[in-house]
Amino acid sequence: MEKFFELLTQMNPLDLVQVVFWGLAGAISFYFSIGNARVWTSISIGFFLIFISQVYGINPWGHYQKLTAYHYIVGTVAIMTITHGFLEYYVFCRTFEISGNKLIVYLSTIAILAFSGIFLLINPTPSPNTIRNLKMVENAIWVFLCVMNLELIRKIYSAIKDSDISKGFIAFGIVFICIFLWRGSDLYLQIFQWDQDWQDIIAIMTEETSDIEEYIGRVQLSRDVMRYAGIMSSISVGGAFAYMYKLLK
Amino acid sequence: MFLLPKGNPLFENLAVSKLKLPDVLAKLTNGAFTGYASFVFQSSTAILVFESGKLVSALVEGQNGKKEAGFEALSALAELMVTTGSGALNVYKLSKDLTMCIHALLEGEILYKAQELKLIDIKTLLEKVKEDHMNGCLRIYTDEHSAMIFYKDGNPLGFFHDGSSDIETSSTESQKIAGLPGAKIDLFSTQSADELMGTNLLEVTNIQKIWDNCVALHKFDIDKTNLERQERDKKVTSQKLSELEELVKSIVGEYVGKVGRGLVDKELSDNGGNTCLIDADGAEKFVKGVEKAAKLLVSGTNIKLMMEKLSTAISTAKSEF
Numbered sequence: 016m017e018k019f020f021e022l023l024t025q026m027n028p029l030d031l032v033q034v035v036f037w038g039l040a041g042a043i044s045f046y047f048s049i050g051n052a053r054v055w056t057s058i059s060i061g062f063f064l065i066f067i068s069q070v071y072g073i074n075p076w077g078h079y080q081k082l083t084a085y086h087y088i089v090g091t092v093a094i095m096t097i098t099h100g101f102l103e104y105y106v107f108c109r110t111f112e113i114s115g116n117k118l119i120v121y122l123s124t125i126a127i128l129a130f131s132g133i134f135l136l137i138n139p140t141p142s143p144n145t146i147r148n149l150k151m152v153e154n155a156i157w158v159f160l161c162v163m164n165l166e167l168i169r170k171i172y173s174a175i176k177d178s179d180i181s182k183g184f185i186a187f188g189i190v191f192i193c194i195f196l197w198r199g200s201d202l203y204l205q206i207f208q209w210d211q212d213w214q215d216i217i218a219i220m221t222e223e224t225s226d227i228e229e230y231i232g233r234v235q236l237s238r239d240v241m242r243y244a245g246i247m248s249s250i251s252v253g254g255a256f257a258y259m260y261k262l263l264k
Numbered sequence: 265m266f267l268l269p270k271g272n273p274l275f276e277n278l279a280v281s282k283l284k285l286p287d288v289l290a291k292l293t294n295g296a297f298t299g300y301a302s303f304v305f306q307s308s309t310a311i312l313v314f315e316s317g318k319l320v321s322a323l324v325e326g327q328n329g330k331k332e333a334g335f336e337a338l339s340a341l342a343e344l345m346v347t348t349g350s351g352a353l354n355v356y357k358l359s360k361d362l363t364m365c366i367h368a369l370l371e372g373e374i375l376y377k378a379q380e381l382k383l384i385d386i387k388t389l390l391e392k393v394k395e396d397h398m399n400g401c402l403r404i405y406t407d408e409h410s411a412m413i414f415y416k417d418g419n420p421l422g423f424f425h426d427g428s429s430d431i432e433t434s435s436t437e438s439q440k441i442a443g444l445p446g447a448k449i450d451l452f453s454t455q456s457a458d459e460l461m462g463t464n465l466l467e468v469t470n471i472q473k474i475w476d477n478c479v480a481l482h483k484f485d486i487d488k489t490n491l492e493r494q495e496r497d498k499k500v501t502s503q504k505l506s507e508l509e510e511l512v513k514s515i516v517g518e519y520v521g522k523v524g525r526g527l528v529d530k531e532l533s534d535n536g537g538n539t540c541l542i543d544a545d546g547a548e549k550f551v552k553g554v555e556k557a558a559k560l561l562v563s564g565t566n567i568k569l570m571m572e573k574l575s576t577a578i579s580t581a582k583s584e585f
Contacts, residue, residue: 052559104560108523111530177521178561206281263563 027215029242034069037125038250041066043256048117054107056120058099060253063183064093064124084141087149088131091156094125095211100159101187144222147205161195180262182263186255193251196244200237203229209234267423268311268366269431271299271358281307281353285342287404288353293466299357300366303341305348310341313367315360321371333371335469342471342478345386361421362431363416368400368454375400376451381442389451391549400453411438417547435560501585508581509538515577516554519570520561529559542585547578 041063048059107113136140141149165188168203172184204210209227217223227234280303289312293303297318303310310543313321322337332340344351356547357368376384382405394400397417403413413435422431423438441447509532516524531553532538540546551574558567 052556054560107557107560111527113556113560155392175521175523175561178523178559179563179566180518181521210553263559 029246032225033242033249034066034244036246036253037066037069040249040252040256043253043260047256047260052113053111053115053117053120054100054103056117057096057103058119059099059256061093061100062126062256063096064089064096065249065252068093071098080141080143080146081135085132085133086158087146087153088135089128091153092127092131092156093126094160095195098164098167101164105167105171106176108171109184143212143216147210147216150212151202151205154198154205155200158195158202161191161198165191165195180259181260183262186251186258188254189246190251192246193248196240197248200241200244202235204234204241209237266358266384268300268302268369269358269362269422270354271356271431274355274559275359276352276354278353278355280345280353281349283345283353285476289319291465297355297357298360298363298440299311299355300363301353301355302418305344305346305351307348308340308344310337310344311366311370312341313363313370315363315367319466320463321367322465323370329524334465334578338465338469338471339474339478342474343482345483346475346478350523352405353575362414364399364416365401368411368452369403372400372452375453377476378448378450380496381447381449382447385563386442386449393451395453396521398453400451403437403450403452404447405450406441406444406447409441409444411441413438431570441480441522462543504584505538505541508541508577511581512574514543515570515573516558520558521565522533523561524558531557538573541578542582547582551575551578 024071044059044062048056048063068086070086122255168184168188168191170187175181175184203208205213207230208225209230214225217225274297279370291315292312293362297314299314301312301314303312308324308326310322310324312319313535322334322341324332324337324340334393369502383577390402391426392398393400393415395418399417400415402413402415404413409426411423413547414421414431415422420435423435424431425437425441513525513528516528518524520527531550532540534553535546535550551571554565554574556573558570562570
């Protein structure tokens with residue numbers, strides 16, 4: 016517990032706020048999934064998993080590299096689950112087919128997370144570079160799937176625009192725009208090796224130099240966008256689910 | 265149809281709908297029956313005259329006065345028996361001679377028809393009947409009354425008039441009618457009873473075939489009518505179902521939006537088409553399906569309102585089918 020509070024005090028206040036908001040968003044989305052139709056389960060679980068992926072910052076055992084890597088894998092599973100949910104919703108809008116059940120969604124997610132854990136356990140301890148690679152893969156998948164989800168949301172909205180909950184999808188569109196900016200800016204920094212992780216790696220482990228000083232303006236802008244879009248993402252997710260809950264009540 | 269003397273009744277008021285003509289004829293033939301059988305229907309009357317089990321004459325007369333005799337009469341009788349659900353059969357046993365006179369009345373040679381009595385010399389006519397040893401029947405009638413005198417070899421066998429049920433020996437009633445203003449006579453003659461025995465309509469007619477054809481034709485007509493009715497009903501049902509489907513779509517569309525119509529189409533398709541709306545189980549499954557899908561699109565309050573409207577519309581429509 017002491018370690019936990021120590022981590023809290025070491026964290027950037029904005030990062031801490033972001034984790035808290037993701038906690039709220041995760042709780043709201045999980046609650047939403049319990050009392051609602053199955054199609055929402057994947058979407059809700061996905062958003063809840065974002066919270067899991069984001070708590071590495073306050074995880075007292077976060078210094079275990081395998082656990083840090085696991086957070087990023089959970090993040091990747093989160094966006095894939097969300098996308099699966101929106102894809103199902105889109106299929107429903109076109110065919111009105113509702114298949115499967117909630118338990119299967121829960122169990123499948125748990126199984127994927129378990130296999131991911133096993134994957135990490137049976138492999139060598141990831142180096143800081145490997146963890147950074149995992150984070151970059153996660154961001155790349157997030158950016159790509161955000162674009163895909165925006166397109167799915169556009170199509171869903173145009174199919175159901177005169178229904179009660181159509182405006183709720185506009186809210187989700189805003190969520191994905193925020194997430195795109197959040198993850199996209201992080202990915203941008205990673206691709207040009209201006210991210211903090213790379214800076215730490217080269218400072219300790221290699222003799223490589225960085226050109227970050229030459230582009231400090233855009234680096235700072237990207238970092239700000241990442242930070243505020245991250246907070247906006249968590250707030251908008253909580254808001255979107257609360258709004259959707261109100262619309263469906 | 266004339267009123268005929270009843271003689272000795274063998275059967276009276278037998279329900280024709282339960283009888284088969286070939287069986288009736290076989291029974292009378294096998295019993296060497298002499299007399300006549302009358303089939304009384306609402307619109308027609310048929311008389312079959314038998315001499316010692318031989319069918320010597322058959323006559324069917326409709327209410328409009330149209331008469332059919334012989335083969336046509338048997339066909340018409342078979343058709344009446346098959347097609348009309350009502351009718352009564354009466355069988356009266358008569359003497360051979362009287363039966364001959366009945367035959368004369370029904371199918372004999374017409375010597376006088378609607379002849380006004382005041383224009384003829386009745387005495388001379390009766391003498392001629394006697395001289396010619398005539399077999400037959402003299403019918404004297406006005407618009408209200410009628411009497412018949414049956415002759416064998418020119419001698420009166422007996423007298424029969426409306427209001428009586430059997431042959432009488434007194435000529436009083438006949439004379440009374442003959443004295444009424446506007447009285448007319450018909451005179452029918454026929455062969456002797458022995459000569460009549462040479463005739464048997466049943467020998468030249470395949471009554472079983474006539475009956476079977478009538479039954480088959482009637483069945484065909486009934487089947488055709490049923491089919492037409494079914495098709496008509498089907499068309500009406502289909503029309504009503506289409507209207508109900510449209511109503512359901514408009515209700516769902518009102519709450520769910522334009523996707524509501526597609527949603528209804530899908531649920532109807534899953535439950536075997538719009539006929540499920542008037543089937544208790546089908547309607548329940550359909551409504552549940554719509555509700556389940558609508559939960560992804562509509563608020564709980566609106567779902568409740570929509571379900572109430574849907575249930576009312578379906579129940580109202582169901583009661584009309």
